[in-house]
Amino acid sequence: MSDLLAARSQMAVSLAFHIIFAIIGIAMPVLMVIAERRWHQTKDPVYLDLARRWARGTAILFAVGAVSGTVLSFELGLLWPRFMELAGPLIGMPFSLEGFAFFTEAIFLGVYLYGWDKVSPRAHLTAGILVAVSGAASGIFVVIANAWMNTPTGYAVIDGIMQAVDPIAALKTPAAFPQALHMTLAAYAATGLGVAGIHALLLLRNRTNMFNRAALTIGLLVGVPAAILQPVSGDIAARYVARRQPAKLAAMEAVYTTQAGAPLKVIPGVNIPYALSLLAFHDPKAVVKGLDSIPADEHPNVGVVHLSFNVMVALGTYMAIVSLWAGWLVLRKRDLAARPRLLWALVIAAPCGFIATEAGWMVTEVGRQPWIVYGVIRTADAVTPMPGLIVPFTTITLLYGVLGGVVGWILYRQIIRSPRT
Amino acid sequence: MLVLSHTLAAIILAALTAYVLLGGADFGGGMWDLLADGPRKTRQRELIARAIGPVWEANHVWLILALVLLFTCFPRAFARIAIALHIPLTLMLIGIVLRGSAFVFQIYGGGGGRVFAIASLVTPVLLGMCVGAIAAANIGQAGGIPGGGFHALYVATWLTSFSLAVGLFTLTCFAFLAAVYLTLETPDPELQGDFRLRAIGAGVWVLMMAALALAVAPHRNVVDHRIAALVGIAALITFLALWKRRYGVARIAAAAEVALILWGWGVAQFPYMLPPDLTIAGAAAPPRTLNLALLALILGAIVLFPSLYYLFKVFKTRAI
Numbered sequence: 001m002s003d004l005l006a007a008r009s010q011m012a013v014s015l016a017f018h019i020i021f022a023i024i025g026i027a028m029p030v031l032m033v034i035a036e037r038r039w040h041q042t043k044d045p046v047y048l049d050l051a052r053r054w055a056r057g058t059a060i061l062f063a064v065g066a067v068s069g070t071v072l073s074f075e076l077g078l079l080w081p082r083f084m085e086l087a088g089p090l091i092g093m094p095f096s097l098e099g100f101a102f103f104t105e106a107i108f109l110g111v112y113l114y115g116w117d118k119v120s121p122r123a124h125l126t127a128g129i130l131v132a133v134s135g136a137a138s139g140i141f142v143v144i145a146n147a148w149m150n151t152p153t154g155y156a157v158i159d160g161i162m163q164a165v166d167p168i169a170a171l172k173t174p175a176a177f178p179q180a181l182h183m184t185l186a187a188y189a190a191t192g193l194g195v196a197g198i199h200a201l202l203l204l205r206n207r208t209n210m211f212n213r214a215a216l217t218i219g220l221l222v223g224v225p226a227a228i229l230q231p232v233s234g235d236i237a238a239r240y241v242a243r244r245q246p247a248k249l250a251a252m253e254a255v256y257t258t259q260a261g262a263p264l265k266v267i268p269g270v271n272i273p274y275a276l277s278l279l280a281f282h283d284p285k286a287v288v289k290g291l292d293s294i295p296a297d298e299h300p301n302v303g304v305v306h307l308s309f310n311v312m313v314a315l316g317t318y319m320a321i322v323s324l325w326a327g328w329l330v331l332r333k334r335d336l337a338a339r340p341r342l343l344w345a346l347v348i349a350a351p352c353g354f355i356a357t358e359a360g361w362m363v364t365e366v367g368r369q370p371w372i373v374y375g376v377i378r379t380a381d382a383v384t385p386m387p388g389l390i391v392p393f394t395t396i397t398l399l400y401g402v403l404g405g406v407v408g409w410i411l412y413r414q415i416i417r418s419p420r421t
Numbered sequence: 422m423l424v425l426s427h428t429l430a431a432i433i434l435a436a437l438t439a440y441v442l443l444g445g446a447d448f449g450g451g452m453w454d455l456l457a458d459g460p461r462k463t464r465q466r467e468l469i470a471r472a473i474g475p476v477w478e479a480n481h482v483w484l485i486l487a488l489v490l491l492f493t494c495f496p497r498a499f500a501r502i503a504i505a506l507h508i509p510l511t512l513m514l515i516g517i518v519l520r521g522s523a524f525v526f527q528i529y530g531g532g533g534g535r536v537f538a539i540a541s542l543v544t545p546v547l548l549g550m551c552v553g554a555i556a557a558a559n560i561g562q563a564g565g566i567p568g569g570g571f572h573a574l575y576v577a578t579w580l581t582s583f584s585l586a587v588g589l590f591t592l593t594c595f596a597f598l599a600a601v602y603l604t605l606e607t608p609d610p611e612l613q614g615d616f617r618l619r620a621i622g623a624g625v626w627v628l629m630m631a632a633l634a635l636a637v638a639p640h641r642n643v644v645d646h647r648i649a650a651l652v653g654i655a656a657l658i659t660f661l662a663l664w665k666r667r668y669g670v671a672r673i674a675a676a677a678e679v680a681l682i683l684w685g686w687g688v689a690q691f692p693y694m695l696p697p698d699l700t701i702a703g704a705a706a707p708p709r710t711l712n713l714a715l716l717a718l719i720l721g722a723i724v725l726f727p728s729l730y731y732l733f734k735v736f737k738t739r740a741i
Contacts, residue, residue, distance in 0.1 A: 060525050066478055067521040071514045073488055077503030078510060084492050085500035089706035092493020096714055099486045100721035106478040107728045111735055114475035118735050164706065167713050386507050386575055399515060403522055406533075410526055 004380050006389035007079045010396055012365070014072050016358055017400045021065030023357060025105075026139045026184070027191030027222060028058040029132035032112075034218050036125055046210045050218070052116070057411055059113050064407055066106065071396070079389075083372050083382035089164035090154055091145040093171050098141035104134035139187065140180045147175035150364065151244050152373050162376050174244060178237040179364070185226045185233050186360065190353025192223020193319060196326075197350020200343040207337040216336065216346075220326055227323040227353070230316055235279070241367075242280035245374060246289040247298060248367035249280060251305035255290040262288035267310075300369045308362035315356040322349045425712070426705035429494045430694060432718060433487050434687045438680050440483035442598065445591075445679070447477040449599025451520060451541020452592070453619065454534070461615060469599075470528060472606040475736040477524065479729065481517075493714050498694045498704035502551075505560045505578050509547045516544030542592065549591025553584035553634075556643045556686055558696040582637045590630035594679050597623035601659070601675040604668040606737075613668070620671070621663050628656060631682075648685035652678055 001009075032054045039047035073095070077084045111119060111127040119127070154169030155162050164170075196219030199212040206212070242249045249255070253276055254265060261284055264275035274284035281288075291299055322345045329336055336342060372379040383389075450469040457465040492499040503510070520540035523533035554560055559578040600620035604613045635643070655678035662671035694701045705711060 056529055060529055063478065063521050063525040066481065067518045070481070070485060070517055073485060074503075074510055074514055077492060077499050078507050081500035081503045084503070085496045088492040088496035088499060089494075089710035092489065092496075092706070092710065093713060093717065095489045096493055096717045096721070099482065099489045100717075100725060102485065103479065103482045103721075103725050104728055106482050107732045110475040110479055110732055115735055164710060167710050384504055384507060386504060387571060392507075392511050395511070395515070399518060403518070406522075406526065410529060413530075 001390050001393075003387055003389040004383050006393040007383045008379065010389065010393040011075060011079055013393070013397050013400060014068065014075055015361060015365070017404065018065065018068040018072055019357060019361060020354055021061050021068060022139060023187035023354075024191050024194075025058070025062045025065045026132075026135045026187040028054060028061070029109075029112075029128055029135055030188070030222055031192070031195060031218050032058065033125065033128040033132055034221060035214070036128060038214075038218075040121060040125065044214075046214050049211060050214055055113055058109075060407060060410060062109060064403065066102075068400070069102075078392075079384055080372060080379075080382040081384050083377060086162045086164070086377060087148075087373060090152075090167050090170035091148050093167045094141040094144040094148075098138045098145075101134045101138035101141060105131055105138055108134070136184060136187075139184060143180045143183045144171065144173065144176045146364070147179040148173040149373050150179070150248075150368055151175040151240075152376055155376070157376070162373070175240055178233065178240045182230070182233045182237045182360070185230045186353065186357050188222050188226035189230050189319060189323075190223075190357055192219050192221070193227060193323070193346065193349045193353050194223075194351070195219035196223055197346045197348070200346040200350075203337050204340060204343050204347070213337055220323075220330065220336075223353075224323040224327045224330075227316075227319040228327065231320050234313070234316065238280060239282070242288070245368070247291070247294045247300060248305070248364075250289060250291045250294065251300045251302045251367050252309040252363060253280075253288075254302055254306040255288055256292060258287060258290040258293045260287045261285050298370060300367050305363055305367045308359040308366070312356045312359040312363060315352040315359070319349050319352050319356070322346060425708060425715070426494070426702050427692070429490065429705075429711055429714060430701045431687075433490045433494070434683065436483050436487040436490065438683050440480070440487060441594070441679060441683060442676050443476070443480035444483055445545065445595040446598040446602050447473045447480055448520070448541045448545045449595035449597070450603070451524075451538050452596045453599055453603070453616075455538035455542060456619075459615065461611060464609075464612060465615060466534075468603060468607050468612055470524075472603060473524065474528065476732060477521070479732060481521070490714065490718075494706050494711055495694060495701070495704040496706055498699060501560055501695055501699065502555070505575065506551050506554060508575055509550050509554075509579050513544055513547035513551070516540045516547060520544055545592045545595045546585075546588035549588035550579050550584040552591070552686070553581070553587030554579040555695060556587065556690065557581065557583050557639045558690075561693075561695040561698040581639075583634065583639055586630065586634035586637050590627070590634050593623055593626040593630045594682070597627050598675055598679060601663070601668070601671050604663075605672060613666075617663055617666065617668075620675075621660065624656065624660060624663070624675075627678075642689050644682070644685040645688040648681055648688055652681045652685060655681060 032051050035047045035051040035054065038044070039051060108127040108130040112124065112131055115124055115127065148170050151174045152170070153173045154164070154166035154171075156165050157163070196216050199215040199219060202212045203209065203216060238249070238252075241252070253262075255262060255276070260277070261274045262276040262280075263271040263273045264279065265271055277286040277288055278284045280286065291302065322342075326336065326342060326346065329339065329342065368374055370378050370380065372382045450473050454466050454469050457463075457469075459465075491502075517540075519536050523537035523540060526533035527537055559581070597620060600616045600623050603616040604620065607613060655674050658674040659671050659678055662668070662674055690696050692700050692702070694704045706714075
């Protein structure tokens with residue numbers, strides 16, 4: 001394994017691990033706040049129990065998210081020092097703002113988790129709302145920094161070296177909006193449907209359990225709208241990619257030759273004529289650039305990107321369909337717990353959002369290669385000169401493997417097993 | 422321009438100071454968890470967990486803030502540090518991950534108390550070793566001279582007797598802060614007494630480790646001499662206050678003692694960020710970035726300080 005590949009793999013493992021905890025940390029506070037608000041309104045102890053249990057789970061997941069996020073912020077320099085040296089003055093802005101958002105999140109999460117008996121009910125709920133808002137904000141700032149790597153702005157190239165010029169222009173990078181929207185919705189869709197799926201499984205065993213019914217409803221309340229909106233935001237994001245990063249789009253759709261009226265390859269052998277041009281440019285006759293129009297040494301890994309993209313789209317579509325189904329039943333005031341087929345569909349949807357999120361990051365990160373800053377700095381030129389990077393890669397992978405296992409075991413033991421009511 | 426980069430360097434040192442005074446004490450708490458002893462062993466551990474629980478994550482963010490400001494405002498220094506100190510920083514990160522995770526696992530009944538305590542012990546040593554490598558003027562050279570072997574470039578810079586001494590010194594400082602703070606976290610005079618004795622003991626260790634670090638220092642100017650005198654005065658006040666059981670005074674004096682050590686280091690190597698060759702101004706990002714970072718800091722502070730005050734008011738009423 002080359003040092004470059006080891007560094008990329010370590011970054012991939014660190015991101016893949018952190019993103020799970022990050023999206024749960026963004027969305028769970030919303031579920032907790034809804035449960036607590038319902039408790040205030042109805043005085044039904046089921047909601048208080050729910051809010052407290054979710055808070056316990058969130059405490060564990062947030063802590064692991066915070067420390068694995070710290071690892072990532074150091075790894076930006078440990079693995080890619082040349083990138084940070086050149087890009088730091090530009091992407092430092094969103095990271096600085098993220099620092100303060102994260103501060104707010106950590107402070108009020110402390111108040112929320114440990115303050116049940118120390119602050120007034122209203123102050124407690126407000127702390128939860130602040131955690132939810134600052135969590136979303138800190139996710140958005142980090143995604144803006146990543147968006148800048150896809151559509152860099154605010155720099156000048158002098159003597160072949162990138163120079164930071166305008167950090168505000170960098171903050172307003174074109175990919176910021178579509179990426180931040182797509183990622184924020186992903187957090188709510190994955191977590192909301194994840195929670196709904198877990199409690200759907202428990203309801204299949206015992207459909208009268210009030211605790212699980214309440215949890216299912218709140219999970220759907222957060223997950224369903226996000227999962228339904230996600231294909232729309234995906235469309236916006238894909239059209240940005242089509243215009244700004246043609247090589248990434250070509251890899252996503254495995255387009256080898258430039259063509260007008262390009263078909264969409266659904267699965268091998270099944271093509272929908274004109275559909276790709278229509279999706280990417282909202283024009284059935286539009287020309288889609290193929291990999292043949294891009295120098296060979298600037299091609300991303302088509303196999304990985306294309307497969308990841310299809311996995312993401314397939315799972316996202318499934319989640320949107322199940323969400324429409326559940327939403328339709330809710331609007332017609334049907335009892336979801338009495339619909340085993342829907343419950344099973346939700347159980348299957350539970351891991352989908354997390355897998356789709358991982359696949360989506362594979363698309364955007366592998367699809368940007370061989371660039372670390374698209375069209376400006378190559379990943380190979382940014383890697384640390386230190387040899388033997390397979391050692392930290394292996395170490396971090398083992399650490400996260402063990403940690404992931406322990407977290408799963410504790411969550412199962414402490415949180416998911418529902419009270420026997 | 423010159424003034425602006427120096428202001429931001431001072432803010433980074435201030436954030437690092439906040440991390441040491443607050444986050445450092447959380448690591449020190451982990452060490453006292455490991456060393457819990459005597460008839461009140463369990464109650465000591467409970468007190469430590471109760472003191473750390475609500476605040477450790479917020480305290481941890483000071484490190485992130487210092488790091489982010491470093492790569493935003495002084496990207497050249499950040500890149501050099503990240504290359505030369507790759508190994509100890511990676512080890513420190515593993516310590517940070519294990520400490521934080523094991524702490525929550527322990528609270529939520531998953532075990533992991535041992536891992537929490539041992540990671541609390543190792544992580545501060547590694548942090549101190551990195552600081553020691555910078556203070557010894559090893560990082561500027563390592564980043565600047567290519568072509569040396571692996572050991573010369575990535576190990577010899579930080580694996581020195583001086584770095585190790587600074588690492589152990591950092592550990593004793595954190596343990597000292599934690600013990601002093603813990604006297605204020607409980608109304609129980611017995612527990613207060615336990616941590617009073619530990620604070621006095623750790624305070625002696627701090628002075629011995631400081632002497633050791635100075636004895637093996639590669640050059641005379643690792644700490645500014647005038648500030649070192651102030652550190653001595655603060656140490657004396659801390660001991661007196663602990664002796665007289667004036668814990669509120671002891672806390673302020675102990676925090677001042679440790680903060681002054683950090684600033685003594687900063688002043689001693691001024692105007693260099695990474696001695697012997699990289700100055701603060703030379704490592705700085707373009708002025709536009711520095712201006713915006715300062716603006717972000719001011720806006721952030723408006724949100725941050727009232728929130729922090731609220732957090733400490735809710736959970737540290739006894740201590741405030």
